Amino acid sequence: MEQISLGTLIWMTVAAFLTLSIFSFLYRDNPFYRFAEHLIVGISAGYWIAILYHTSLTDLWIEPLVDSVSAFGAAGGSIPAKIGILLANLTPGVIGCLMFTRFFKSKAWISRWPIAYYLGISAGVALPLYIQSFVIRQVAANMFNPVIIYNTIVSDLSTLYYYGNSMMGIWTGIGDIIILLGCVCGLAYFYFSAEHTGVLGAAAKIGIWTLMIGFGATFGYTVMARISLLIGRFNFLIDWVSALGNYFNL
Amino acid sequence: MRREVPLVIVFICGAFMALQYFVPHNISAVIYQNALNWTIIIGIFTLAVGIGSLVNLHYDKISRRKEKWPYSLVTIGALVFMTVLGLSSPEAVQDPRGLFMKMYFYVLSPVQATMFSLLAFFIASAAYRAFRAKTVLATLLLASAVIVMLGRIPVGDALTAWMPEGTRISDLARYILDYPNTAAKRAIYIGVGLGVAATSLKIILGVERTWLGGGK
Numbered sequence: 001m002e003q004i005s006l007g008t009l010i011w012m013t014v015a016a017f018l019t020l021s022i023f024s025f026l027y028r029d030n031p032f033y034r035f036a037e038h039l040i041v042g043i044s045a046g047y048w049i050a051i052l053y054h055t056s057l058t059d060l061w062i063e064p065l066v067d068s069v070s071a072f073g074a075a076g077g078s079i080p081a082k083i084g085i086l087l088a089n090l091t092p093g094v095i096g097c098l099m100f101t102r103f104f105k106s107k108a109w110i111s112r113w114p115i116a117y118y119l120g121i122s123a124g125v126a127l128p129l130y131i132q133s134f135v136i137r138q139v140a141a142n143m144f145n146p147v148i149i150y151n152t153i154v155s156d157l158s159t160l161y162y163y164g165n166s167m168m169g170i171w172t173g174i175g176d177i178i179i180l181l182g183c184v185c186g187l188a189y190f191y192f193s194a195e196h197t198g199v200l201g202a203a204a205k206i207g208i209w210t211l212m213i214g215f216g217a218t219f220g221y222t223v224m225a226r227i228s229l230l231i232g233r234f235n236f237l238i239d240w241v242s243a244l245g246n247y248f249n250l
Numbered sequence: 251m252r253r254e255v256p257l258v259i260v261f262i263c264g265a266f267m268a269l270q271y272f273v274p275h276n277i278s279a280v281i282y283q284n285a286l287n288w289t290i291i292i293g294i295f296t297l298a299v300g301i302g303s304l305v306n307l308h309y310d311k312i313s314r315r316k317e318k319w320p321y322s323l324v325t326i327g328a329l330v331f332m333t334v335l336g337l338s339s340p341e342a343v344q345d346p347r348g349l350f351m352k353m354y355f356y357v358l359s360p361v362q363a364t365m366f367s368l369l370a371f372f373i374a375s376a377a378y379r380a381f382r383a384k385t386v387l388a389t390l391l392l393a394s395a396v397i398v399m400l401g402r403i404p405v406g407d408a409l410t411a412w413m414p415e416g417t418r419i420s421d422l423a424r425y426i427l428d429y430p431n432t433a434a435k436r437a438i439y440i441g442v443g444l445g446v447a448a449t450s451l452k453i454i455l456g457v458e459r460t461w462l463g464g465g466k
Contacts (some may be wrong), residue, residue: 003264003397010423011355011356013354014356014357014358015357015360016441018357018360018361018364019360019361019364019401019440020306022361022364022365022368023364024299025368026368028444028459030358032428034321034341035321035324036361037321037326038321038322038324038328038450039324039325039328039357039361040328040357040362040365041304041325041327041328041329042325042326042327042328042330043328043332043333043353043357043358044315044323044358044362045261045301045304045329045332045333046328046330046332046333046335047332047336047350047353047354047358047444048297048339048367049297049298049301049332049333049337049352050332050333050335050336050341050343051336052297053294053295053336053337054336054340055343056290056291056294056439057291057294060287060290060291061253061291067298068302071265082285086426087375087426088284090465091288091330092287092288092291092292093291095288095292095374096291096292096294096295096296097295099292099295099298099299100295100298100299100302101297101350101395102299103299103302109252109448112252112253112255112256112431112463113255113259113300114296115256115259115461116256116259116260116263117259117260117263117289118289118292118293118296119453119461120259120261120263120264120267120287120454121259121263121264121265121286122289122450123260123267123268123269123450123453123454124263124264124266124268124270124450124453124454125267125286126446126447126450127267127268127269127447127450127451127454128268128272128446129266129448130442130443130450131443131447133419134439134440134444134446135440135441135444135447137358137441138436138439138440140444141436145441147259153294168337169349171425175254175425175429176429176432178429178430179258179429179432179433180317181433182433182434182436182437183433183434183436183437183440184437185437185443186434186436186437186438187437187440189437189439190441197259197455199369201369202385207437209386209387209390210386210430210433210434210437211343211434211437212387212388212390212391212394213390213391213394213426213430213431213434214394214430214431214433214434214438215391215394215408215434216390216391216392216393216394216395216398216436217394217395217398217427217430217431217434218396218400218431219352219373219377219391219395220394220396220397220398220402220423221375221398221427223373223374223395223399224398224402225332226366226369226373226435227370228415229363229455230367230370232367233360233363233364233367236360239318247311248297250449
């Protein structure tokens with residue numbers, strides 16, 4: 001391992017201390033864990049304040065506002081247009097400032113206006129967007145041509161018969177059918193306006209089986225992601241110990 | 251006034267944004283972009299309110315010397331330190347050798363990664379409770395999770411190396427992720443899409459009013 005500077009070693013030691021502090025929670029709640037937890041709340045909030053100030057507030061509000069104020073004072077150009085631009089740049093800040101009325105009980109109701117604006121825009125954007133991408137696109141993706149699947153399966157079976165290999169076409173075809181059936185039956189499970197008996201009951205049963213396989217797969221995937229993070233943290237601790245050993249020639 | 255004005259604002263903004271989606275014109279696109287920028291700006295002010303609330307909470311703990319108040323000092327100190335550091339100059343948030351980014355790389359990032367990795371232990375204990383194969387559904391959950399987990403590590407393929415290619419556990423895991431998992435996800439996505447659309451419509455039309463909160 002290459003020699004690292006004292007500065008980097010100190011930073012690594014800080015990171016290792018905080019890592020071990022968080023891990024100490026596995027034993028039980030303790031002062032080290034609480035210290036790391038409270039530290040990270042403050043650091044995280046401060047980090048996002050700075051990042052959002054420099055990347056969003058400055059670019060989207062402060063700079064255009066300053067530009068429009070400067071343009072307002074400059075000669076030339078139509079005055080109504082300048083006023084319009086200035087107001088357009090000033091308004092979001094004014095609406096945003098109304099949020100601070102939450103700190104005054106008697107005026108807290110004014111904070112509903114920026115919330116209303118935020119919610120209205122978000123709901124208006126989400127309405128067509130979710131229908132398009134979460135419903136129409138998903139339904140369209142479910143549609144398959146049965147003739148193509150039949151041909152794929154038949155050609156694959158003949159390949160298998162003559163050459164003794166290539167099973168993938170069959171499984172892809174069956175997979176497409178699983179997706180269609182599983183999705184329709186999964187939706188049937190979430191349909192609560194009719195009793196789950198008869199055909200609907202059978203569909204709902206297949207639906208919950210599909211959902212369980214899906215949840216199991218998602219669970220397994222999540223576990224592996226967490227384990228991978230855990231391995232990453234242990235690797236870091238090993239690197240830190242090696243760096244300490246190298247630095248002090250132990 | 252106190253409840254009606256917000257409802258009118260929500261209706262106008264919501265209806266406009268929903269309709270503009272279907273208007274393929276430059277002006278519509280410009281208004282859409284500006285409206286979204288405004289929401290980002292307002293969102294940042296909302297964050298400021300949240301930070302104010304956080305400071306209030308911890309200041310109250312410190313001033314009243316409530317239980318474990320020294321930890322609140324740590325939070326406030328870290329918040330002030332990081333904010334001053336970050337706001338000092340635009341370069342502070344970009345320079346990887348600067349103190350601000352060092353705090354990110356050696357304090358924030360490791361702690362967040364460790365917090366998430368801790369979940370591996372808690373997930374294991376949750377799995378023990380959830381995965382007892384008592385019913386068909388629990389068995390399906392268990393089998394699917396075990397196949398996906400084994401399929402993503404070399405041991406899985408080593409255990410099934412004797413099987414023909416295409417039928418080993420990693421192939422099975424991929425098949426589960428590509429097909430039954432997609433079917434389940436798709437059903438959930440369609441449900442989520444319909445749910446979000448219905449809730450958005452209820453908000454725009456003023457049927458859903460819980461966001462107004464209590465009081466007059």
